[in-house]
Amino acid sequence: MHYRKLLLLQILIVFVLAAPLTEYSAANPVFGYEVETDVVCGKGRVIVDGKETERILKLDIYTPSEPRDGDARPAVILVHGGAFHRGGRRQPPFREAGAVHSRMEDYARLLAPLGYVCFVIEYRLAPELPQTDRQPGTENMLALNEVVESAAMARTNYTRQAMGLPPLADNERIVLWDAAMAGAEDTAKAVDYVRVNADQYGVDPDKIAVGGHSAGGGNVMNVAIGLNAPVAAAFPLSPPASMFDLAGVMERHDPPPMMIVISQNDVAATLETAPNTIATLRAKGADAQLVWVPGFAHFYPTGAVTLGDDGRRTSLGERVIEFLGAHLK
Numbered sequence: 001m002h003y004r005k006l007l008l009l010q011i012l013i014v015f016v017l018a019a020p021l022t023e024y025s026a027a028n029p030v031f032g033y034e035v036e037t038d039v040v041c042g043k044g045r046v047i048v049d050g051k052e053t054e055r056i057l058k059l060d061i062y063t064p065s066e067p068r069d070g071d072a073r074p075a076v077i078l079v080h081g082g083a084f085h086r087g088g089r090r091q092p093p094f095r096e097a098g099a100v101h102s103r104m105e106d107y108a109r110l111l112a113p114l115g116y117v118c119f120v121i122e123y124r125l126a127p128e129l130p131q132t133d134r135q136p137g138t139e140n141m142l143a144l145n146e147v148v149e150s151a152a153m154a155r156t157n158y159t160r161q162a163m164g165l166p167p168l169a170d171n172e173r174i175v176l177w178d179a180a181m182a183g184a185e186d187t188a189k190a191v192d193y194v195r196v197n198a199d200q201y202g203v204d205p206d207k208i209a210v211g212g213h214s215a216g217g218g219n220v221m222n223v224a225i226g227l228n229a230p231v232a233a234a235f236p237l238s239p240p241a242s243m244f245d246l247a248g249v250m251e252r253h254d255p256p257p258m259m260i261v262i263s264q265n266d267v268a269a270t271l272e273t274a275p276n277t278i279a280t281l282r283a284k285g286a287d288a289q290l291v292w293v294p295g296f297a298h299f300y301p302t303g304a305v306t307l308g309d310d311g312r313r314t315s316l317g318e319r320v321i322e323f324l325g326a327h328l329k
Contacts, residue, residue: 032064061201073203075119076108079123083156095299097265110317117203140245142242187212218242235261263304264295291306304316
């Protein structure tokens, strides 16, 4: 009898330990969302062992647990940061100046219970040597040195040092440009994937927003404005400079409503360019707002207090929720 009880106990332990592995792709709906991981959404060219090959691109989907009332839901595509060198769909939070950063999966957990289908994506990174479909100075794109300036190189080499990689020399600026362009192209592929599969995920293809931080914020701006992706709203957080001639691009089409967020002690590349970007957007009649996060460096949580040019004081998370509610619902 003792042996049989011990055997049953061992079976129960194995079952309990195995359960999280088999249920990982379906989060407990008590949290207000369910998760489907590792969904293939496209491919991108990279260099492996000196040869060009295609790398699969994946995303994670956070779907509200609450049954739909019959209408398609709005969607948010979320793009991680990492100086175009690191990061992904699931990662430890970045830390800087005593602050713990909210990741894109944290934004998905915030938004999915509110009725948004959230897609947390990945994109090709600089160490993979991505191959792009575009070149500097073409199709309303700025020249290489106009995009990859000294401030961008300084932040890039700061990240490379943290990763144990050698710094990029001035004559290697194209490495960063290729990574930034690949990020934009892969983000555009994610937008296309969500639109093509809108019925499958219960998404309204005309109510898709894109948001991202740092390099991900750069991808968001390049996709929403430069590549004219069909999105209804965009919220780049601490983005670098756009790779496109924004004024020239906006002669051809109108950008979506945009909320750009910067922090008080942000990186130089962001502090130098974001106010000018807002001014350019507004000069062309675009719906653009600038939000400021006092007291923080480049990394900040959704609970950080923000000040807007609308004169209000509220948390970053609430600011994002209000912005999406105004343009997607």
